[in-house]
Amino acid sequence: MYKVMIIDDEPTIRERLKNIINWKELSLAFSCEAGDSNTARELFFLHRPSIVITDINIPLISGLELCREFAQVYPDTRFIVITGYNDFEYVKSSVALGAVDLISKPIMKDEINQSLRKATDYFRSLFQTQEKMQALKKVLRENQSLLLDRHISRLFYSPQAASAQSILSSLEKLGLDIQGRHYFVLILSPDWNTFPADFDRDLILSSIQNIGDDFMDNGRYHHYAFCDSHFNLNYLISWNLSPSNDHLEQLSNNIRDRIWLYYHASIHGGISLSTRSLSEIHTLWIQAWNSCKYSYQMDDYPILNYQNLKQLPHRLKNPLTSFTPESERKPGATQTVRQNRLIASAKHYIQEHLSDQNLGLSAVSEKIGLSSIYFCNLFHKEVGISFNEYLNNERIKKARQLLADPSLKIYEVSYAVAMVIQSILILYLKSW
Known part of the structure; x- marks a missing residue:
């Protein structure tokens, strides 16, 4: 929810604005209101609203000057300036401050909500940009770690x-x-x-x-x-x-x-x-x-x-x-080392979960933190056979070991290696 502050020296206009704004639809929340610049200044820094709707003519200093003051501290704040003037310089100054729109009186419901929508679109875009930047920073940190490993390993190896x-x-x-x-x-x-x-x-x-x-x-x-x-x-x-x-x-x-x-x-x-x-x-x-x-x-x-x-x-x-x-x-074999570790972890996980019927490419790749496609290709490259072939081979090896115990029944072995259909296990054993 984006917090909205309303500044106007006329209480009836403040009430009208609160009544005509589509709060829920635009994901907005009323924050505070003020009738003069001193009160507005105090409330703004107390509540830190995302959007400020202000009349350009308010007591003590103009709404435009107040917006300039707020923008210097919180430059991402969006301002909607209400005025009875159509002076171009005012418009240009408002836009330079980051005002989404300059609205003339009388205030129309569609017009104020359209201006507010522009403001919320700005914040969503800003949030997406920040998310992308965070993702980029994460990639850079990971790459930096790989580069550090690579250089250090050159000294070692x-x-x-x-x-x-x-x-x-x-x-x-x-x-x-x-x-x-x-x-x-x-x-x-x-x-x-x-x-x-x-x-x-x-x-x-x-x-x-x-x-x-x-x-x-x-x-x-x-x-x-x-x-x-x-x-x-x-x-x-x-x-x-x-x-x-x-x-x-x-x-x-x-x-x-x-x-x-x-x-x-x-x-x-x-x-x-x-x-x-x-x-x-x-x-x-x-x-x-x-x-x-x-x-x-x-x-x-x-x-x-x-x-x-x-x-x-x-x-x-x-x-x-x-x-x-x-x-x-x-030298510079850190990436290979990491891949070897991942494959070793995957093999270890497979050995520990051979009895799990849900054990498969998706489960193992998720366990070691790789996509299924990338892990499938990496596994085949490192091991020399496909993942499914390796998994079946390990289950058959385990089954042969268990069948060496005469006290175990074929159905018990089938469940122990997650081949619950006994005929499939027998078929694999014969073909091995």
């Missing part, structure tokens, strides 16, 4: 050092300040076996990242985190103080304790050595990844510092040569 400074420059243009005297890489890896199976991994990662942000946003250092295709959080941390792996280890353990408090689940982590050069981030990432990997083997080191790992040669003869093939990831 590429052994080429030549572009480090240009990447830093690009990050600064995107609003990310990671300059510091010392750099570290921290990897946090949730132990998914300790989390409930029905938990959404993306939501858990988001929660872990928020917890990490809470501990790190203390002004000591800058940091940036992104998720890789293995559902691990990779942190690039810059620090202006003297390097302290122990401090990062304590910080990581604080995050780990908070995760245990919230989920009764575990995370592991790896911390690299420090460097003064962004060109060495790739090497630090390898250190952190190997530390994280070996933390799973050592109960005493759920968060493993690479400095400690170097003192355990019997566990790792050559950390760099034992690194996983992910280190060969091409």
